[in-house]
Amino acid sequence: MTDHPSLTLATFAAQLDxxxxxxxxxxxxxxxxxxxxxxxxxxxxxxxxxxxxRFARQAGGGLPDDPCEILIDRSCTxxxxxxxxxxxxxxxxxxxxxxxxxxxxxxxxxFPVALALAQANRASGRDFxxxxxxxxxxxxxxGEFLGRSxxxxxxxxxxxxxxxxxxxxxxxxxxxxxxxxDAFGSAGTQASGLWEFLRxxxxxxxxxxxxxxxxxxxxxxxxxxxxxxxxxILEGAQGMAAGMSSDxxxxxxxxxxxxxxAIAETSFxxxxxxxxxxxxxxxxxxxxxxxxxxxxxxxxxxAHVHQGAIxxxxxxxxxxxxxxxxxxxxxxxxxxxxHGYAGxxxxxxxxxxxxxxxxxxxxxxxxxxxVDSAYPARWIGKVTVLTGDGRTLHGRVDEPKGDPxxxxxxxxxxxxxxxxxxxxxAASDEEASRLLETAWxxxxxxxxxxxxxxxxxx
Amino acid sequence: MTDHPSLTLATFAAQLDxxxxxxxxxxxxxxxxxxxxxxxxxxxxxxxxxxxxRFARQAGGGLPDDPCEILIDRSCTxxxxxxxxxxxxxxxxxxxxxxxxxxxxxxxxxFPVALALAQANRASGRDFxxxxxxxxxxxxxxGEFLGRSxxxxxxxxxxxxxxxxxxxxxxxxxxxxxxxxDAFGSAGTQASGLWEFLRxxxxxxxxxxxxxxxxxxxxxxxxxxxxxxxxxILEGAQGMAAGMSSDxxxxxxxxxxxxxxAIAETSFxxxxxxxxxxxxxxxxxxxxxxxxxxxxxxxxxxAHVHQGAIxxxxxxxxxxxxxxxxxxxxxxxxxxxxHGYAGxxxxxxxxxxxxxxxxxxxxxxxxxxxVDSAYPARWIGKVTVLTGDGRTLHGRVDEPKGDPxxxxxxxxxxxxxxxxxxxxxAASDEEASRLLETAWxxxxxxxxxxxxxxxxxx
Numbered sequence: 053m054t055d056h057p058s059l060t061l062a063t064f065a066a067q068l069d070x071x072x073x074x075x076x077x078x079x080x081x082x083x084x085x086x087x088x089x090x091x092x093x094x095x096x097x098x099x100x101x102x103x104x105x106r107f108a109r110q111a112g113g114g115l116p117d118d119p120c121e122i123l124i125d126r127s128c129t130x131x132x133x134x135x136x137x138x139x140x141x142x143x144x145x146x147x148x149x150x151x152x153x154x155x156x157x158x159x160x161x162x163f164p165v166a167l168a169l170a171q172a173n174r175a176s177g178r179d180f181x182x183x184x185x186x187x188x189x190x191x192x193x194x195g196e197f198l199g200r201s202x203x204x205x206x207x208x209x210x211x212x213x214x215x216x217x218x219x220x221x222x223x224x225x226x227x228x229x230x231x232x233x234d235a236f237g238s239a240g241t242q243a244s245g246l247w248e249f250l251r252x253x254x255x256x257x258x259x260x261x262x263x264x265x266x267x268x269x270x271x272x273x274x275x276x277x278x279x280x281x282x283x284x285i286l287e288g289a290q291g292m293a294a295g296m297s298s299d300x301x302x303x304x305x306x307x308x309x310x311x312x313x314a315i316a317e318t319s320f321x322x323x324x325x326x327x328x329x330x331x332x333x334x335x336x337x338x339x340x341x342x343x344x345x346x347x348x349x350x351x352x353x354x355a356h357v358h359q360g361a362i363x364x365x366x367x368x369x370x371x372x373x374x375x376x377x378x379x380x381x382x383x384x385x386x387x388x389x390x391h392g393y394a395g396x397x398x399x400x401x402x403x404x405x406x407x408x409x410x411x412x413x414x415x416x417x418x419x420x421x422x423v424d425s426a427y428p429a430r431w432i433g434k435v436t437v438l439t440g441d442g443r444t445l446h447g448r449v450d451e452p453k454g455d456p457x458x459x460x461x462x463x464x465x466x467x468x469x470x471x472x473x474x475x476x477x478a479a480s481d482e483e484a485s486r487l488l489e490t491a492w493x494x495x496x497x498x499x500x501x502x503x504x505x506x507x508x509x510x
Numbered sequence: 511m512t513d514h515p516s517l518t519l520a521t522f523a524a525q526l527d528x529x530x531x532x533x534x535x536x537x538x539x540x541x542x543x544x545x546x547x548x549x550x551x552x553x554x555x556x557x558x559x560x561x562x563x564r565f566a567r568q569a570g571g572g573l574p575d576d577p578c579e580i581l582i583d584r585s586c587t588x589x590x591x592x593x594x595x596x597x598x599x600x601x602x603x604x605x606x607x608x609x610x611x612x613x614x615x616x617x618x619x620x621f622p623v624a625l626a627l628a629q630a631n632r633a634s635g636r637d638f639x640x641x642x643x644x645x646x647x648x649x650x651x652x653g654e655f656l657g658r659s660x661x662x663x664x665x666x667x668x669x670x671x672x673x674x675x676x677x678x679x680x681x682x683x684x685x686x687x688x689x690x691x692d693a694f695g696s697a698g699t700q701a702s703g704l705w706e707f708l709r710x711x712x713x714x715x716x717x718x719x720x721x722x723x724x725x726x727x728x729x730x731x732x733x734x735x736x737x738x739x740x741x742x743i744l745e746g747a748q749g750m751a752a753g754m755s756s757d758x759x760x761x762x763x764x765x766x767x768x769x770x771x772a773i774a775e776t777s778f779x780x781x782x783x784x785x786x787x788x789x790x791x792x793x794x795x796x797x798x799x800x801x802x803x804x805x806x807x808x809x810x811x812x813a814h815v816h817q818g819a820i821x822x823x824x825x826x827x828x829x830x831x832x833x834x835x836x837x838x839x840x841x842x843x844x845x846x847x848x849h850g851y852a853g854x855x856x857x858x859x860x861x862x863x864x865x866x867x868x869x870x871x872x873x874x875x876x877x878x879x880x881v882d883s884a885y886p887a888r889w890i891g892k893v894t895v896l897t898g899d900g901r902t903l904h905g906r907v908d909e910p911k912g913d914p915x916x917x918x919x920x921x922x923x924x925x926x927x928x929x930x931x932x933x934x935x936a937a938s939d940e941e942a943s944r945l946l947e948t949a950w951x952x953x954x955x956x957x958x959x960x961x962x963x964x965x966x967x968x
Contacts, residue, residue, distance in 0.1 A: 241717065248699065
C-alpha cells in the first residue's frame with residue numbers, strides 16, 4: 053500500500069500498454085464495446101437523450117467537418133459534445149454493462165470518451181482498447197473505494213464515472229502520470245449525481261452519464277494543457293471520500309493493479325431493467341421453468357434481496373413511466389413471468405398492462421442476510437414463490453445471466469444489438485451487420501474509424 | 511413553512527417581477543454587476559482562465575455571429591461557453607462579492623449567466639436585473655440551508671452556484687414554476703466542488719465557477735425544452751442535503767422570500783484575498799492607523815478567527831503562488847501592514863518578498879469563541895498586536911470594508927474596476943470609462959447590449 057494511492061492509480065492509467073493486457077481481457081473489452089454500441093443506438097428517439105442532443109447542437113460544435121460521430125443521428129461534432137450525447141444515449145435502455153462489486157456502469161461513461169477522442173485523434177485500435185481498459189480499471193476501483201455508503205445517496209456512475217472518463221481520455225491524450233493526476237483532480241472535483249431523481253421519474257440519469265463523460269474528457273484535455281488538479285482528490289481530507297462516503301477504503305484504489313483485471317469481472321445486462329432486479333428475475337425464471345408454471349399459477353413472489361436493492365428500488369411503488377418500471381421489482385418479475393424476458397420491447401409495449409399490474413401487486417421484496425452479505429461482490433438471486441395450489445417453491449441463481457461466469461456469447465451480444473437498434477430505429481438490420489463487422493475488428497484497426505462508414509472513410 | 515420549500519423557492523424565482531424589487535435593491539444590484547465586470551476583466555491572462563477559454567474554443571461555439579461576449583478577449587460565442595469562460599474569469603482575482611451568511615460568492619456564477627442569456631435573447635435591463643436578483647436570492651438561501659457542515663468540505667460557490675445559475679437562467683428564459691423546479695433538479699444533481707484543491711494550489715476554483723455557471727444555464731435550457739429534474743433535489747432523502755450536509759435546515763430555503771432581500775446583504779471584496787482574511791486585515795489596519803505603527807514595530811500578530819477561517823486558510827503554510835498567498839493570513843496581513851491594502855498588484859509584485867515572508871512568520875491564527883458564534887451572519891475582525899517596545903494592542907472591526915454597513919461607493923467601485931482592468935490589460939482606462947457609462951445604465955436599457963460596444967450595436 054502506497055502513501056499516495058491516487059498517484060499509483062493515475063500512473064497505472066497513464067502507462068497502461070496494450071501488450072500488458074491479456075488476450076482474453078482484450079477480447080472481453082471488444083465484447084463490452086460492441087455491447088455498448090447497442091446501448092448507444094438504443095437511445096435514439098428517447099426524449100431525455102434527444103433533449104440533450106438538441107442542447108449540444110445549440111451550445112456549439114456540430115460543424116460538418118467535426119471529427120466525432122453522434123451515434124443516434126450520425127451527425128458530426130467535437131469530442132466534448134460527442135462524449136456528452138453518446139454518454140446520454142447509452143444509459144437510457146438500461147441495457148449497458150455493470151460491475152457488480154462497485155455497482156458502477158462503466159461502458160456508458162468510458163466508451164463515449166474513447167470513441168470520440170480516438171476518432172478525433174485517429175488513434176489506433178490498440179490505444180482505444182488500452183484507454184477503455186484504463187477507464188474501467190480506474191472507475192471500478194474508485195467505486196469500490198467509496199463503498200456502499202456512497203451509493204446510498206450518490207449515483208456512482210455519475211460521480212465515479214467522471215474520473216473513469218478522465219482516465220480513458222487521459223490515456224488517449226498520452227498524459228504523463230502527473231498530468232493524469234491533474235485530470236483526476238479536475239474530474240473528481242466535478243463528480244456529481246444524486247439518486248433523488250428516481251422518486252419523480254425525472255431524466256437525471258441521462259444527464260449524469262452525459263456529463264460524467266463530457267466533464268471527464270474536459271478534465272483530461274485541460275490537464276494536457278497544464279491545468280492543475282488536486283493531487284489527492286480521491287482520498288484527501290477535503291476530497292471525494294471526505295465529502296461523499298463514510299466507509300471509504302483507500303487500499304481498494306490500488307488493489308492488484310496490473311494483475312487483477314476488473315474489466316473482466318463486468319457483467320452484461322440481459323434484462324433491460326435496473327441490475328438490482330436481475331438476480332430475482334433469473335431466480336423466478338428458474339422456478340417457472342423447473343415447475344412449468346404459468347403466470348396465473350403464481351399467487352405471491354417474495355424477492356430476497358440486499359439492502360441496496362431496497363434503497364434504489366423502494367422509491368417506486370406504482371411506475372408511471374417505462375423508466376420507472378425498470379426500477380420496479382414487481383413489473384420486472386411480471387414481464388419475466390409472462391415473456392421469459394424483460395427487454396426494451398416488453399417494457400415499452402406492456403409495463404402497465406392489467407396483467408403486469410396485477411402480477412406486480414403479488415411481488416414483495418424482503419431483506420435477506422445471506423444475499424446482503426455476499427453483495428456487492430456477488431449478486432445472488434433468491435425468490436420464494438407461492439402457487440395457487442398451495443405449494444411454496446424456492447428459486448436461486450448464484451450468477452445472474454450476463455455475469456462473468458454466465459456471460460453472453462458474441463452471438464448473444466449481436467442479437468442484443470440488433471434488437472436494440474431495431475427498437476429505436478437507429479440502424480437497419482443490414483446497417484447493424486455492417487457496423488458489427490467493423491466493430492468486432494476494432495482492436496486490430498490501424499485507426500479507429502467511423503462506426504457507420506468505416507469502409508468509406510478507411 | 512411549506513411542505514415543499516424548494517417549490518416555493520422555484521416559484522419565487524420564476525415569478526420575480528422587476529417592479530416587486532425595491533429601488534434600493536435594484537441600485538445595489540447594479541453596483542454588484544459593475545463590481546463583477548471588474549472581476550471578470552481581471553481574469554484576462556490568468557493561466558487557469560485562459561486554459562478554460564482555450565478548451566471552450568476547442569469544444570465548440572465561437573462563431574463570429576454568436577451572440578455572447580467573452581469579456582477577457584471580446585470574442586463571441588454561445589451562451590453556454592460565455593457563461594463558462596466569464597464564470598472562470600470573474601473568480602480569479604479574489605475580488606468578486608461574497609454573502610457572509612451563506613459563505614457564497616454569488617456574482618461569479620450569476621452574472622455570467624445573466625449577461626450571456628440577456629445578450630442572446632436581447633432581454634431588457636429590467637429582466638436582466640430581476641434574473642440576477644433571483645439567482646442571488648436562491649443561491650444565498652440554499653447556501654444557508656446547507657449550513658456550515660457543507661462548507662467544511664464543499665466549495666459552496668461551486669455546488670450551490672449551479673442552482674443559483676439555473677435560477678438566473680430560468681428567470682431569463684421565462685420558465686414556469688414547475689419548469690424552474692426541473693431546472694433546480696438538473697442543476698442540483700450536477701452540484702460539485704471540493705476544497706481539496708487548496709492544498710496543492712491547484713486551479714479548481716476557476717473550474718468550479720466556470721462549470722457552476724455553465725451547468726446551471728444548461729439545466730434551465732434543458733428544463734425549457736421539457737427535461738425533467740428531481741422535484742426535491744435540495745431537501746429530498748437522496749438529495750443535496752442528504753448527500754452533502756449534516757446540519758441542513760429547510761426553513762432557510764424560504765426565509766422571508768419577497769421581504770428580505772439577501773442580495774442587499776452581499777459584501778464587496780475590498781482586498782484581493784480570501785474573504786476569511788478580511789476581518790483581521792481591517793482590524794490590523796485599524797491598530798496600525800490608530801497607533802501609527804510601522805511594520806518593523808510589530809513583533810507578533812494574533813488573528814482571532816472563526817473555525818471556518820482555520821478550515822480554509824489552515825491548509826496553506828508557505829504560499830508558493832499568488833493564489834495560495836491569497837489564502838494565507840500572514841501574507842495578507844503583511845501586505846496590509848506594508849501597503850495599507852492587499853490588492854491584485856500588491857500580491858503580484860510582492861507576496862513573497864523577504865519583508866512579507868518575514869512578517870508572515872509573525873502571524874498566527876487563534877480560534878475565538880465570540881467571532882465564531884457570530885459567524886457566518888457577522889464577520890467580526892479581532893487582532894492582538896505585540897510591539898517591539900512591549901505594548902499589547904487590540905484591534906477590532908465589526909463590519910469589514912465592503913460589508914453592507916461599510917459598503918463601497920460607486921466611485922470606489924469604479925476605481926476598483928479600473929485598477930483590475932489595468933492590472934490584467936483587459937481594458938484601457940478610456941475603454942473602462944466607456945463601458946462603465948453603459949454598465950451603470952443597465953437597469954434602464956431596453957435591450958442588454960454589448961459590454962464593450964454598446965453604442966455601436968445599440
